[in-house]
Amino acid sequence: MSVTTYDDRDPIIQYSGAWVRAGNPADLDATSTFTNSGSGASATITFKGTQIRVFGSIKIATPKTTSSYSIDGGSPTLFTPSFDIGAAGNSAGGFFFRQNFFTSGTLSPDTQHTLVIGDFVNVETGFVIDYIEVVGSANTTTSPSPSTSSSNASSRTTSSEGTTSTEGTTTSSLPTTSVTGTSSLTSSRTSSPIVPTSNSNPSTTFTNSPVTNPTSAGSAITAETSVPVVVTNASSSKASTGTIVGATIAGLALILLGVLGYFVYKRMGRRKLEELAAAPPKLEVDARPFYYQDAPSRTRMSALGGNSTTVLYPAGKSLSGPTTSDEPYRDVAAASPAGPRGDSRYYSRYTQPPPPEYYEG
Incomplete structure (x- = not known):
């Protein structure tokens, strides 16, 4: 008992x-x-x-x-x-x-x-x-x-x-x-x-x-009473706090990288514009010779209203030799070096075939 x-x-x-x-x-x-x-x-x-x-x-x-x-x-x-x-x-x-x-x-x-x-x-x-x-x-x-x-x-x-x-x-x-x-x-x-x-x-x-009575008369005290206790999971709380802090730091880092990248991009674009303004663009010219397709083997040319004539021969060919198309022509009467390294095959007087009225049989 x-x-x-x-x-x-x-x-x-x-x-x-x-x-x-x-x-x-x-x-x-x-x-x-x-x-x-x-x-x-x-x-x-x-x-x-x-x-x-x-x-x-x-x-x-x-x-x-x-x-x-x-x-x-x-x-x-x-x-x-x-x-x-x-x-x-x-x-x-x-x-x-x-x-x-x-x-x-x-x-x-x-x-x-x-x-x-x-x-x-x-x-x-x-x-x-x-x-x-x-x-x-x-x-x-x-x-x-x-x-x-x-x-x-x-x-x-x-x-x-x-x-x-x-x-x-x-x-x-x-x-x-x-x-x-x-x-x-x-x-x-x-x-x-x-x-x-x-x-x-x-x-x-x-x-x-x-002596003062701590409780009212006639009351009794429980010998044993269960106490409801609220228990906080400390490890879970710490983990949750760490997750929040880590996410905050990562977000700030991403924002900082974005701002930094924007400024770098703007600076590179400004530098490129400055370089383009300092050096004018280069022009490239194709120096290939001009060809006239299906040209006659010999052509006589005379100015309108004139008596003198000019005979055109294919460059590098004799008067009696056959000519082929796709070869450049030169002015026999007034041939002069015109082109890279003095090559007379490059046609300097005309940039396109003469009009038909300049041709004679």
């Missing part, structure tokens, strides 16, 4: 009246809650389980404080320390720590129960609560409204078969609820009965800070 331990600072314990914070290294978590007021001081815990036990510190002094314990409005059970101060061997002002004040009978595990501690007698000596144990704990609670947070001012311990898990309330900023985080650990603290010990050396310090 599991045992859940609630420290005195756990919000499941609701205090009313005059209580102050106390603490000693021998206390559970070195904390305790103290009252020496008999006017309406009480402590209340609402739980589910088969049994509940209350532990505290007893000051070795007289008169001895009597406390009352009532479950679900039933008949109260009174507790007054019974050990002899002299036999304990403690000096005045010493304390017994982690003493069992109250143990209930067997309770229904499916019913929510309420334990009220109060009606103190001779409380001027002081009544100190250290922690409360619930056997077979099955506490539930209504989740607080969104964005509500609780302080990390208490702890609770659940024991089962030698394994102890300690729970601390945590502050949550999630848009759901403030919950109780759970961490498992192995502890020397078990649910075995605690042997009363005496200690006169450690001193218990009481402060005058009033």
Whole structure:
């Protein structure tokens, strides 16, 4: 059967009246809650389980404080320390720590129960609560409204078969609820009965800070609650960021190359225009000789209205030799070198055959 331990600072314990914070290294978590007021001081815990036990510190002094314990409005059970101060061997002002004040009978595990501690007698000596144990704990609670947070001012311990898990309330900023985080650990603290010990050396310090209930009366705290956590894939985020940065750099590089290419193109075009303006275009002339197709073997020519005649012979041919077409003609009467390297075959006087009226039989 599991045992859940609630420290005195756990919000499941609701205090009313005059209580102050106390603490000693021998206390559970070195904390305790103290009252020496008999006017309406009480402590209340609402739980589910088969049994509940209350532990505290007893000051070795007289008169001895009597406390009352009532479950679900039933008949109260009174507790007054019974050990002899002299036999304990403690000096005045010493304390017994982690003493069992109250143990209930067997309770229904499916019913929510309420334990009220109060009606103190001779409380001027002081009544100190250290922690409360619930056997077979099955506490539930209504989740607080969104964005509500609780302080990390208490702890609770659940024991089962030698394994102890300690729970601390945590502050949550999630848009759901403030919950109780759970961490498992192995502890020397078990649910075995605690042997009363005496200690006169450690001193218990009481402060005058009033006890305020962190939650409303009658509420209970969930022993274990799953916390919805949003997990971000860091590697995916980094990859996405790298892709965006790479694409941006590539785009800028392409734009830069385009601008650079445009300026280079414009500069080359301007240089070409300057070169063309500086050097006029070259004119090429075909120096091939002019031919006259189907020319006669001999031609006599005379100017209109004149008496003199001019005889044309094929170049390089005798007067009596046959002539062939496709050969250039020269002016026999006024032949002169005209053409490349003084070649008289190149016709310099006419650029086309003479008109028909210049021909004579």
